[in-house]
Amino acid sequence: MPTACDVSRIEIEHLQTVPLDADVNCRGVGEGGMIVAPPTVVNAIEDALTHFGVRIYEQHLPPARILELTAAADPGR
Numbered sequence: 159m160p161t162a163c164d165v166s167r168i169e170i171e172h173l174q175t176v177p178l179d180a181d182v183n184c185r186g187v188g189e190g191g192m193i194v195a196p197p198t199v200v201n202a203i204e205d206a207l208t209h210f211g212v213r214i215y216e217q218h219l220p221p222a223r224i225l226e227l228t229a230a231a232d233p234g235r
Contacts (some may be wrong), residue, residue: 207231 193224196217204214211232215225 200214200217200219203219204212207214207224207228210228212227214227
């Protein structure tokens, strides 16, 4: 597993440009890191509930929903 010492130095550069087309909206370009977080958390929860036989097919998982999933799981597991 790589550690912080194994990662090469990253240089950050900012580039500003004038939009050529006012109809193009590029908001949210820096939010790419947020795309992976919800599925990762859901996979971790599903992994923790594997012994209950729980399969999760949604991303909104408040505590009450997790209890519903475990209550509806296969009791023979």
